Amino acid sequence: MAKRFKVNKDRCIGCGACVQSCDGATRLGQDMKAEIISQEKLGECGGAKVCPFGAIEEIREEKKEK
Ligand code: SF4
Numbered sequence: 001m002a003k004r005f006k007v008n009k010d011r012c013i014g015c016g017a018c019v020q021s022c023d024g025a026t027r028l029g030q031d032m033k034a035e036i037i038s039q040e041k042l043g044e045c046g047g048a049k050v051c052p053f054g055a056i057e058e059i060r061e062e063k064k065e066k
Contacts, residue, residue: 024041
């Protein structure tokens with residue numbers, strides 16, 4: 001299954017590096033924090049590695065085992 005990512009808004013400083021280095025994957029929202037517009041594209045660019053500040057995090061799907 002494809003990896004999914006989220007922006008940790010507490011860590012994002014709005015530097016725009018992700019927007020620059022991976023065009024079409026993220027954009028800066030009204031709060032000047034990154035938001036993901038294409039999970040697929042972001043994954044192709046390296047996902048969490050795209051952000052030098054560690055604000056892009058991989059979502060780990062937890063398996064429910066009982
Ligand atoms: S997610 Fe990272 S690279 Fe993108 S704007 Fe925020 S701090 Fe910068």
